[in-house]
Amino acid sequence: xxxxxxxxxxxxxxxxxxxxIKCTYSDSASNYFPWYKQELGKGPQLIIDIRSNVxxxxxxxxxxxxxxTAKHFSLHITETQPEDSAVYFCxxxxxxxxxxxxxxxTSLLVTP
Amino acid sequence: xxxxxQAPTSQILAAGRRMTLRCTQDxxxxxxxxxxxxxxxxxxxxHYSNTAGTTGKGEVPDGYSVSRANTDDFPLTLxxxxxxxxxxxxxxxxxxxxxxxxxGSGTRLTVV
Numbered sequence: 001x002x003x004x005x006x007x008x009x010x011x012x013x014x015x016x017x018x019x020x021i022k023c024t025y026s027d028s029a030s031n032y033f034p035w036y037k038q039e040l041g042k043g044p045q046l047i048i049d050i051r052s053n054v055x056x057x058x059x060x061x062x063x064x065x066x067x068x069t070a071k072h073f074s075l076h077i078t079e080t081q082p083e084d085s086a087v088y089f090c091x092x093x094x095x096x097x098x099x100x101x102x103x104x105x106t107s108l109l110v111t112p
Numbered sequence: 113x114x115x116x117x118q119a120p121t122s123q124i125l126a127a128g129r130r131m132t133l134r135c136t137q138d139x140x141x142x143x144x145x146x147x148x149x150x151x152x153x154x155x156x157x158x159h160y161s162n163t164a165g166t167t168g169k170g171e172v173p174d175g176y177s178v179s180r181a182n183t184d185d186f187p188l189t190l191x192x193x194x195x196x197x198x199x200x201x202x203x204x205x206x207x208x209x210x211x212x213x214x215x216g217s218g219t220r221l222t223v224v
Contacts, residue, residue: 001171006154032210043116043202043215044155051210089155093210099145099170100213104154 002027004092006103014111019080021106023090024072030092033066033073034100038087047088048075080110115139116216118203124222125193133188133219135203143206144186145213146170146178148199155202161186193223 003026013019025033034049050057050064050073057064061080066073073092077084087107091100119134137144146158147170157170161180175197177189186205190197200220204213 034212036213036215043204043217044213045215046212049212099143099157099160101157102147102155104152 002030002092002094002101004090004101004103006090006106008106009104010107010109012109012111013080015080015082017080019077019084019108019110021075021088021090021108022072023074023092023103024070025092025101026071027092027094028068028071029094032093033064034091035062035064035075036089036091036102038089038105040086044089077108080108082110082112084108085110116203116205116214118201118216118219120219121217122220122222124224125190127193127195127223129193131190131193131221133190133201133203133221135186135188135216136184137186137203137205137214138184139205139214140183141205141207141214142183143208144180145204145206146176146186146188147202147204148172149202149218150199158188158201193221195223197221198223 006023031052036044037047038044063076087105090103093100116137142163145160147155159178161167164183203216206213
């Protein structure tokens with residue numbers, strides 16, 4: 001089955017700096033790669049996703065890049081703010097009948 | 113407000129007891145999922161349902177069962193709870209495998 005690895009497990013940055021979280025996947029047939037943000041005591045919330053027919057997608061301060069040849073994708077957060085502090089999960093899946101496989105998460109701390 | 117409702121929010125359960133975690137969505141999504149979240153292990157798929165009337169096993173199905181009698185409801189049953197089932201359980205739904213999930217707020221279960 002699909003194996004998604006996520007690094008780093010913890011990340012601390014200063015407010016205003018950029019944060020990058022990286023994920024690799026094993027199933028070359030995977031074609032959907034979402035990112036979720038989970039705040040304390042809440043369920044994960046989708047923040048951005050990318051499909052395999054594009055290499056990069058941006059939404060304000062967050063962006064995701066995908067390298068299908070190398071089977072890795074990354075989340076980039078620019079101009080970080082304290083409210084960006086949360087646990088971030090990457091995930092991957094492929095076509096019908098397959099659920100998302102999640103990475104183990106990255107705990108991001110943005111210090112003022 | 114459209115979304116997923118999980119109940120109960122939290123529960124302390126004696127080992128050996130039977131317990132059903134409830135999940136209801138009002139978005140008419142075809143697919144529904146149950147994940148458990150444990151520290152350091154991320155989100156692991158227990159069971160899923162791609163459409164009403166069908167279910168499938170995920171990564172960690174042992175000790176759990178599900179049913180999908182209609183589109184909106186996807187209950188998870190622990191037939192005889194064991195301490196290793198202590199976890200936070202999240203229900204999610206989506207329009208399909210290439211679309212983002214909407215998660216519920218979770219059920220924190222402690223088996224003693």
